[in-house]
Amino acid sequence: MASRTFETAAGPRSEDALPASATSAVKIVIVGGFGVGKTTLVRSVSEIRPLTTEETMTEASAGVDDLAGVERKSMTTVAMDFGRISLNDELVLYLFGTPGQQRFWFLWNGLFEGALGAVVLVDTRRLEASFDVLGRLEESQTPFVVAVNAFDEAPSYTDGELREALDLTDEVPLMACDARNRESSKGVLLALMQYLHSLAMTSEAT
Amino acid sequence: MTQVGEDWDEGGPERLYVLTGGRSGFDETGLDLVTLIVSRTPPQIGMQPEHESILRVCASPLSVVEISAHLKLPVSIVSVLLADLLAEERVEARAPAPALPDIDIIKAVIHGLQNL
Secondary structure (H helix, E strand, O other): OOOOOHHHOOOOOHHHOOOOOOOEEEEEEEEEOOOOOHHHHHHHHOOOOOEEEEEEEOOOOOOOOOOOOOOOOOOEEEEEEEEEEEOOOOEEEEEEEEEOOHHHHHHHOOOOOOOOEEEEEEOHHHHHHHHHHHHHHHHOOOOEEEEEEOOOOOOOOOHHHHHHHHOOOOOOOEEEEOOOOHHHHHHHHHHHHHHHHHHHHHHHHO | OOOOOOOOOOOOHHHHHHHHOOOOOOOOOOOOOOOEEEEOOOOOOOOOHHHHHHHHHOOOOEEHHHHHHHHOOOHHHHHHHHHHHHHOOOEEEEOOOOOOOOHHHHHHHHHHHHOO
8 A cells, every 4th residue: 555655745845946046937738649759859858857747637527538438427537747957046847748639638738838838749649639729729729749759660751741631730830759859849848938939029020 | 326324535625615614716816827826924823734834835936736636635725725824915926928919928938948
């Protein structure tokens, strides 16, 4: 039987402590299907080993998804992984990986409010896993970029084919990435930020 | 189903109910996942262990979601515990950066990422 005590609850390692001058934080959400590489991307750029926060799904889920057929009201624990980047002495960036399927949207409470934007991570073997989330982001007017994580055995498509399959407008940045690679993941985050920069400049100009 | 005599589930709803005195709510507290929390006082003898843990891990600034991960408690529960500590002025909350589009924040993030 578990006998965790709070006296021994692990805190952050001393080398992971933020400076006392840290005054504000921003967040970017990495969203995509299972196994698409969300946590891999977070890990490749995070200054801390990715952490996990768990929420319990108590809603009866029968008929909605793979949990259909489970007779009693189930308690499902869903984990959300996240990492951190100290941008300077005051500003901290948090990166959250969250599943994109509609049945996990309850996790998004508080996640997208105030978020800078989102990276939709796509596996070309399972494009349909991204449909729900793309629609939802457009609806909520959350700015996003689409990054195709390069899996060796995955089919490759031209940008035009992908835009058509995902119903992306020309404005939405679309790029390939290797989530295991730090520079590549950093490039995706920068692409999102530069997109936000251009959107902000456009809205200021009007 | 929980039956009398069955092992107490560490993460189960009954335990969480006890920790918060039955309160719930992330939205009411005004805390964001990335609100930074800093302790203003050291832990004191006789405090609820979860409050004590929060004061200890927040010796340096720590976001609400990191507290949740380190204490292995859901964010909703941590928020309620933090509301207690905020009311008693035992912790300080540093709100997230203001809503976008804020060109200065965007530039700071771009600059920070480029320097990684």
